[in-house]
Amino acid sequence: xxxxxxxxxxxxxxxxxxxxxxxxxxxxxxxxxxxxxxxxxxxxxxxxxxxxxxxxxxxxxxxxxxxxxxxxxxxxxxxxxxxxxxxxxxxxxxxxxxxxxxxxxxxxxxxxxxxxxxxxxxxxxxxxxxxxxxxxxxxxxxxxxxxxxxxxxxxxxxxxxxxxxxxxxxxxxxxxxxxxxxxxxxxxxxxxxxxxxxxxxxxxxxxxxxxxxxxxxxxxxxxxxxxxxxxxxxxxxxxxxxxxxxxxxxxxxxxxxxxxxxxxxxxxxxxxxxxxxxxxxxxxxxxxxxxxxxxxxxxxxxxxxxxxxxxxxxxxxxxxxxxxxxxxxxxxxxx
Amino acid sequence: xxxxxxxxxxxxxxxxxxxxxxxxxxxxxxxxxxxxxxxxxxxxxxxxxxxxxxxxxxxxxxxxxxxxxxxxxxxxxxxxxxxxxxxxxxxxxxxxxxxxxxxxxxxxxxxxxxxxxxxxxxxxxxxxxxxxxxxxxxxxxxxxxxxxxxxxxxxxxxxxxxxxxxxxxxxxxxxxxxxxxxxxxxxxxxxxxxxxxxxxxxxxxxxxxxxxxxxxxxxxxxxxxxxxxxxxxxxxxxxxxxxxxxxxxxxxxxxxxxxxxxxxxxxxxxxxxxxxxxxxxxxxxxxxxxxxxxxx
Numbered sequence: 225x226x227x228x229x230x231x232x233x234x235x236x237x238x239x240x241x242x243x244x245x246x247x248x249x250x251x252x253x254x255x256x257x258x259x260x261x262x263x264x265x266x267x268x269x270x271x272x273x274x275x276x277x278x279x280x281x282x283x284x285x286x287x288x289x290x291x292x293x294x295x296x297x298x299x300x301x302x303x304x305x306x307x308x309x310x311x312x313x314x315x316x317x318x319x320x321x322x323x324x325x326x327x328x329x330x331x332x333x334x335x336x337x338x339x340x341x342x343x344x345x346x347x348x349x350x351x352x353x354x355x356x357x358x359x360x361x362x363x364x365x366x367x368x369x370x371x372x373x374x375x376x377x378x379x380x381x382x383x384x385x386x387x388x389x390x391x392x393x394x395x396x397x398x399x400x401x402x403x404x405x406x407x408x409x410x411x412x413x414x415x416x417x418x419x420x421x422x423x424x425x426x427x428x429x430x431x432x433x434x435x436x437x438x439x440x441x442x443x444x445x446x447x448x449x450x451x452x453x454x455x456x457x458x459x460x461x462x463x464x465x466x467x468x469x470x471x472x473x474x475x476x477x478x479x480x481x482x483x484x485x486x487x488x489x490x491x492x493x494x495x496x497x498x499x500x501x502x503x504x505x506x507x508x509x510x511x512x513x514x515x516x517x518x519x520x521x522x523x524x525x526x527x528x529x530x531x532x533x534x535x536x537x538x539x540x541x542x543x544x545x546x547x548x549x550x551x552x553x554x555x556x557x558x559x
Numbered sequence: 560x561x562x563x564x565x566x567x568x569x570x571x572x573x574x575x576x577x578x579x580x581x582x583x584x585x586x587x588x589x590x591x592x593x594x595x596x597x598x599x600x601x602x603x604x605x606x607x608x609x610x611x612x613x614x615x616x617x618x619x620x621x622x623x624x625x626x627x628x629x630x631x632x633x634x635x636x637x638x639x640x641x642x643x644x645x646x647x648x649x650x651x652x653x654x655x656x657x658x659x660x661x662x663x664x665x666x667x668x669x670x671x672x673x674x675x676x677x678x679x680x681x682x683x684x685x686x687x688x689x690x691x692x693x694x695x696x697x698x699x700x701x702x703x704x705x706x707x708x709x710x711x712x713x714x715x716x717x718x719x720x721x722x723x724x725x726x727x728x729x730x731x732x733x734x735x736x737x738x739x740x741x742x743x744x745x746x747x748x749x750x751x752x753x754x755x756x757x758x759x760x761x762x763x764x765x766x767x768x769x770x771x772x773x774x775x776x777x778x779x780x781x782x783x784x785x786x787x788x789x790x791x792x793x794x795x796x797x798x799x800x801x802x803x804x805x806x807x808x809x810x811x812x813x814x815x816x817x818x819x820x821x822x823x824x825x826x827x828x829x830x831x832x833x834x835x836x837x838x839x840x841x842x843x844x845x846x847x848x849x850x851x852x853x854x855x
Contacts, residue, residue, distance in 0.1 A: 268672035269684060271665040272728050279725030280691050283702035290702065300708065348592060351585070359589045365838065366593035369600055372837035374786035376805040377826045380812050381599045384606065384819055392602065392619045411617070432599065495697040496788045500809065513697045520701045521793065527701055534698035545693040549686055558685050 284538065290531035297524050313532035322507060323533060326515035333423055333511060334492040341431050341487055342480070345438020350468070352439060353446045364443075367436035375433070379500035382429045386415040419509045422502055429497055434490065438483055445476040478555050485548035489541055512537050603830075607631065607823035614819050630824035639821035640811050642799055644828065647807040654716050654803060655784040658723035662731050662780050663773060665724070670735035671765070675744070685733075692729035696789045704793055714798040719791060723784040730783070731776050738772025739765070778840045782833055804829045 258264055291313050298304040317323040348367065352360050373381075386393045394413050400406025415421045449472060457467050473480070495513040502509045504518060516537055520530035552558075602621070606614060607630050609623040630639075637643035673681055703722065704713070712718030742765055750764045751757075788805045795801045802810060808829055811822045 262676070262678060265672035265676035265678045265681075268668040272669040272732060273684075275665060275721075275725040276688070276691055276728055279703070279722055280694060280699065283699040283706065284694055286702035286706070287698060290705075295705070300705065351588060351592065354585055355589050356582075356586075359586050363589045363593045363596075365841075366596045368837055368841050369834055370596050372782075372834045373600065373830055374788075374805060374833060376786070376788050376808050377603070377830045378599070380808060380822055380826055381603045383812075384823065385599060385602060387819075390614060390616055390619055390819075395617065395619050432596070436596075489693055493695045493697070495695070499788075499792075500812070503813075513695065516701070517697050517789075520704070527705060530701050534695075534701055537695055538698045541693055541695055542690070545690050548693070549689045552689065553686065557689075558682050 287531045287534050287538065290528050291535045293528050295527040295531070300525070300527070309528070313528045316529055317532050317536075322510065323515060325508060326510045326512045327536075329419065329423070329510070330492050330512040333426070333494070334488055337427050337430050337491040338484065338487045340427065341434050341491070342438055342483060344431055344435040345483075346442050348435060348439035349442030349446065352443045364436075364440065367439055370432055371434075371436035373433065375496040376500065378429060378433050379497045382425060382432075383416070383501055386425050388412045388414045416501055416503075416509075417506070422506075422509050426494070426497055426501060429501070430491060430494060433497075434487065438487070441479060441483055442476065445479045446472065449475050478551065481551045482548065482555075485544055485551065488544050489548070492544075493537065493541055512540075600830075603823050604827055606819060607827045609820060611818075611820055630820035631828070633818075633821050634825045634828065639818060639825070640799075640807060642802070642807075644807075644825065646800060647802055647804050650716060650801060651785060651804040654719045654723060655781055657720050658727060658784045659777050659780045661720070661724040662727040663777050666728055666731035666735050666776065667769075667773070669728075669732045670739045671761075673732070674736045674739035685736075688729040688732060696726070700789055700793050703790070707794060713794055714796075714801055715794075716801060718794055719787075719803070722790050722794075723780075723787060726787075727780040727783050731780050734776045734779065735769070735772060738769050738776070741772075742768045775840050778836050782836060785833060 258267065292308055292310060293299075293306050294309045295306055299306045348363070352364055355363060370378075385391055388394060389412070393415070394410050397406050397410035397413070398408055400410075413421075415425045453471050454467060457471055462470070493513055494511065495517070498511050498514050499517070502514065504522060507518070510518065512533065516530045516533035519525075519533060520527050605622055608626040608628070610625055610627045610629060613620065613623055613625070633639040635644045637646075640647075672678075673685060707713050707718050710718075712721070746768075747760050747764050750760045755763065786805060787803075788809070791803050791806045792809070795803070795806060799810065804825075808822065808825050811818065811825055
């Protein structure tokens with residue numbers, strides 16, 4: 225851990241002068257070699273590099289390779305050899321209207337959910353900052369429980385809430401007065417059978433699941449803003465709207481950049497919630513993640529076409545990730 | 560949010576009544592936010608306690624009028640899913656705990672390396688971890704499925720442990736690194752000067768100080784592995800006896816004629832441990848995740 229001895233060349237090269245048996249001197253030699261060349265940290269990284277390499281990086285490379293092959297059911301069972309087919313998988317998905325529809329859904333969904341989540345999270349963060357200690361702990365505790373709810377549970381709950389047979393959402397809407405948009409036509413309304421209602425439900429679900437993280441991050445950021453800045457602005461007669469845009473937001477901009485990019489990555493790549501709420505049946509409601517997953521895991525499986533779509537998804541997320549990493553590094557995440 | 564538009568400090572000039580009213584307004588808003596946020600969770604628990612006659616109705620009530628544990632009984636004795644709950648719980652705990660221990664061990668080594676040594680490729684390594692963490696699992700699962708098929712790891716809990724260990728590592732290493740870096744290096748140096756070897760320094764000096772951080776990090780790894788859905792769904796597709804808890808919830812849900820009482824009961828049983836863990840580490844949660852962003 226602490227470098228105290230630096231190896232002397234004599235020790236490693238001539239074991240003859242030592243009393244130790246040859247095995248020990250070999251051990252010693254290795255130890256000194258590691259010390260002399262400062263290799264200890266590299267050895268400590270080896271297990272993590274192997275694990276992440278095999279389980280994460282290697283599959284990512286394979287996706288790229290498979291996307292240029294003809295990997296299907298016959299190739300999996302070994303009936304036919306795997307051959308390279310160039311860009312034909314890409315040209316296939318680029319001519320598939322379902323691919324474009326799934327890409328469009330992913331893009332629009334992210335474009336709607338990301339700002340709504342950031343706004344909700346910010347408002348709750350500002351509220352938490354203004355509340356008393358006990359009240360703030362209560363509200364943030366509630367938010368924490370929403371955050372803690374696993375994606376599977378949250379999706380199942382929201383499906384049940386919006387269920388056409390006995391769901392509380394339809395019942396409430398059916399019993400609401402007309403001027404609030406309610407009415408009997410809501411009774412038994414199915415939220416998952418067409419794209420717009422399904423993604424409305426998913427929007428509420430994803431905001432519910434991710435606003436706590438935004439709120440807690442914004443709150444932590446607000447604590448770093450000197451109180452005097454706000455006070456002097458208030459004395460000068462600025463209202464909260466102006467104070468937020470002129471003082472708080474500029475100071476929290478780096479945090480917002482990170483939160484924005486993380487939210488885009490999460491919402492564009494949303495999968496578990498979409499899988500559970502929409503299910504395999506409704507192909508026209510797939511987002512990009514569902515599209516590539518179902519290409520691989522519904523019969524007949526076409527792993528290569530799925531890999532091409534999966535690579536498109538990965539590439540989009542990688543581009544955003546590079547932005548996220550750059551902004552994290554710029555703020556001194558790596559010291 | 561109109562309440563926020565009124566300057567607070569300047570309010571000291573105003574009558575205390577307005578200030579109290581504003582405070583009451585804020586508190587009311589806080590309660591409203593908390594209630595809306597808690598509602599889905601509340602309704603999950605409430606549904607799980609309802610007899611089926613109160614669930615299969617077109618006029619739902621918020622609270623069960625005749626609360627019953629029948630749904631929990633059906634889930635636990637296996638009447639609902641065909642397999643007793645204990646089997647799912649055992650699978651989940653086995654996979655999760657082994658993955659947490661493995662990833663904590665591997666991450667500890669890596670965290671000490673990046674926090675205590677300066678070496679070439681150190682930043683590269685850290686940046687690679689950040690990038691790798693963002694790769695979409697529903698994409699990688701395609702290639703991993705084919706690999707697992709040829710490695711005979713499909714329908715195997717061991718196979719899941721490998722994935723969970725690897726995918727928990729990036730966050731675990733990043734979090735642990737901060738905890739290790741927070742321990743003053745001088746303490747280790749003093750122990751080393753007193754003649755303690757590297758392993759003694761690790762166990763007697765570093766470990767006790769990093770332990771709370773290690774607990775927080777393990778909780779994160781636990782939550783990730785315990786909640787994970789995509790890999791479990793893909794790798795354990797055929798053998799119900801191997802299902803983990805999230806799959807058991809989805810399994811109940813995906814069968815025809817969904818029994819919502821049982822689904823909500825198994826969701827509740829599945830979710831409560833995560834919530835307890837979350838509340839336990841809530842302080843660290845905010846810190847650990849945001850420190851990177853707030854710095855500077």
